[in-house]
Amino acid sequence: MTQHNRAKSDAFTPDGFTPSGQIQFGIFFQGVNSGTIWKAEESGSQTDFESFRRIAQTAERGLFAAFFLGEGLRLREHLGRPHALDVVGRPDAQTMLAALASVTKNIGLVATQNTTYNDPADLAHRLASLDLISGGRAAWNIVTTDNAWTGANFRRGAYLDHADRYKHAEAFVETAKRIWDSWETPDGPARRVLHEGQHYTVDVTPRLPRSAQYRPVLFQAGDSPEGRDFAARQADVIFSAHPKFEAAVEFRKDLVARSVAAGRGANAVQIMPASEFILASTAKEAAAKKEWVRSLQIGPQQAVAYLEQFWGRELSEYDPDGPLPEIDPVVEETSETRGSGFHGAKARQLTDQWRAEAKDKGLSIRQFVTSKTARIDSTFTGSYSAVADQLADYARVGAVDGFNISPWLIPTGLDDIVNHLVPELQARGVYPTEYAGTTLRENLGLETPVRTADQTAETVRA
Ligand SMILES: Cc1cc2nc3c(=O)[nH]c(=O)nc-3n(C[C@H](O)[C@H](O)[C@H](O)COP(=O)(O)O)c2cc1C
Structure with missing residues (x-):
């Protein structure tokens, strides 16, 4: 660790928080956007399954914890046309992840899905399906979507103010958790879930048993104070926007304070910021x-x-x-x-x-x-060994739990990371040398949720 980082980290390490000393990687496959090169000779297709398969298998060879897909339900427009820099070429996340489940074994499969335009009983069922199909590797990256125009797809106009989106999201996630929580054992009985609230009325007998990891892991991406508090109460991992060292440490401190205030431990929520790596043998x-x-x-x-x-x-x-x-x-x-x-x-x-x-x-x-x-704040540029030293500093301090990497080239953009950076990190003792288990929850080192004694729901035979 450099002197510079040591001085900073000592000052910032929050009370009660214990760094794991490790980092993990995720891959964020974005589709067409300003960060991925689609017009070079080496570029693949943004929609062919082959691009997804190849990069997911490379990530798995590098022991990546998770494969992420974003969600954009409507393209932004300007001058009456779709905006040329927007993310296009995104197949539906759950469909793609279900296909990837069959060609991978260990990597987590993270679907970004918003709480503003979905419905809890339906989404909980689809995510539970992905979790079962993948043997306990599914995760939900919870977003509320940060725009008004998506509503035009759903006959809802602008729908929900920003402040209301998180209230709505919280009722949504709590209902989904109750649905996943409803089976005591795989062969029943399941509890009927009744929810009557301002945002939802749900009366459902869940159709699927718990998965090998109990229920999908919950990620959250949203950076406002309301978003951070929501994550502190509900999420297992935050997909954050703060990868630079000092900002990452500040974000950790902020999140620890929020999760302790929410009655969860200082280590309850992991952090994986968005990042880009441009690496070679020399600087x-x-x-x-x-x-x-x-x-x-x-x-x-x-x-x-x-x-x-x-x-x-x-x-x-x-x-x-x-x-x-x-x-x-x-x-x-x-x-x-x-x-x-x-x-x-x-x-x-x-x-x-x-x-x-x-x-x-x-x-x-x-x-x-x-x-x-340019992703000035999220780009790590340098030799494999210098960047490995840098990331080892993050690990020792516990600034983050991992990085969610957006490759600038598909499908070969992870090759040098897996072939050269991962071994450098392993040599420094800060990166896994094998998968800890078969489920995402095990691989991230998350605790299994405890089944709640739900007073409000009836118990019915499954
Ligand atoms: C790193 C990161 C990734 C995100 N990815 C998506 C996405 O794929 N789809 C989406 O609709 N919103 C995405 N969002 C935005 C969320 O919709 C979030 O709800 C939005 O930023 C509004 O919440 P906030 O004001 O708390 O940030 C992302 C946000 C962050 C920080």
């Missing part, structure tokens, strides 16, 4: 690789489309390799609901500022957009 080669990766992540049309969100007008006549458009934006404010990544800023002020910044740094449209969308 110099890794830096050159990073240049190459960045030059391909944002294509010319995507760069122009990105600016169109903030200008609110067509900019297709502008050269992606030329300066930022001199023309003014047509909107007053950038809009959250129709495809802007920037929420409610004054458009004129922002575009003036960007033009000045690009001019100052001598950046073309494409270079400027690349600099804005």
Whole structure:
């Protein structure tokens, strides 16, 4: 550990929290987005099962704990068209994970599913099915979705305010837990689950027994104070957005305080931040690789489309390799609901500022957009051994429990991590050398839930 990190970590390690001294990896397969290169010679297809199979099996060879799929139920739009940088090419997560269950043995299968547009009895059944099919490897990454436009898919308009989404999510998750909790033994009896609340009325006799890991592991992704408190009460793991060392330690401290306040232990919730790795044998080669990766992540049309969100007008006549458009934006404010990544800023002020910044740094449209969308905070760049040293610091301090890695190339993007980084981490004693068990819960070192004595539900014969 470097002196720098040691001084910081001693100051930040929260009371009652015990670092595991280990880190785990997850893989986050994103589909088409600004982080994955789909147009290089080496790129695979974003929808062929072969891409998913190959990368999941590579991850499993590297003893990864989990394979993640996100969820986007509706593409963002701007100027009446789907936004060119949005995540497309995403097959349904549960369908894909069920297929992957049959070609993998140990890796956890994590489906991102929102609580705003699903229903608890139905989703609990589908996740229980995945958990059974996979022999106890399923997980649910609970999200509420951060936008209003998805509602248009469901005849619900904007539906639910942000604050209400977490109340709704909590009732949803508690109902799902009761459904999974309802079987005492695999051959019955199951308890009938009755729930009457502001958000749901559920009367269901669960159709499936408990899985090998009792019930799906619960991940949560959502970073607001309400989201963090919700995770502290309900989740096993947080898929966080804070991978940089100091931010990660701060996030750990914050989460420990919240889980202790929620009556759970300081170690109750694990943390796996989103991350990207650009690695090579030497620092110099890794830096050159990073240049190459960045030059391909944002294509010319995507760069122009990105600016169109903030200008609110067509900019297709502008050269992606030329300066930022001199023309003014047509909107007053950038809009959250129709495809802007920037929420409610004054458009004129922002575009003036960007033009000045690009001019100052001598950046073309494409270079400027690349600099804005690059995962500056979540990228680890360097030699295998230097990055392994860095991650070992995280492990010793307990800043995180693992990293959820978005590969910039599919399906070969994990090869160098598995072939070179994993052995370096194992040599440092901070990464598993085998799977601890056959279920995700065992592999993450999570405790098995205790069946609740539910006073409100009737017991019926299954
Ligand atoms: C690392 C991370 C990954 C996420 N992935 C998804 C996703 O795949 N689908 C989705 O609808 N929302 C996703 N979200 C957003 C969640 O919908 C979350 O509910 C949203 O950010 C609003 O909650 P918040 O205000 O607490 O952050 C993600 C959030 C984070 C931090």
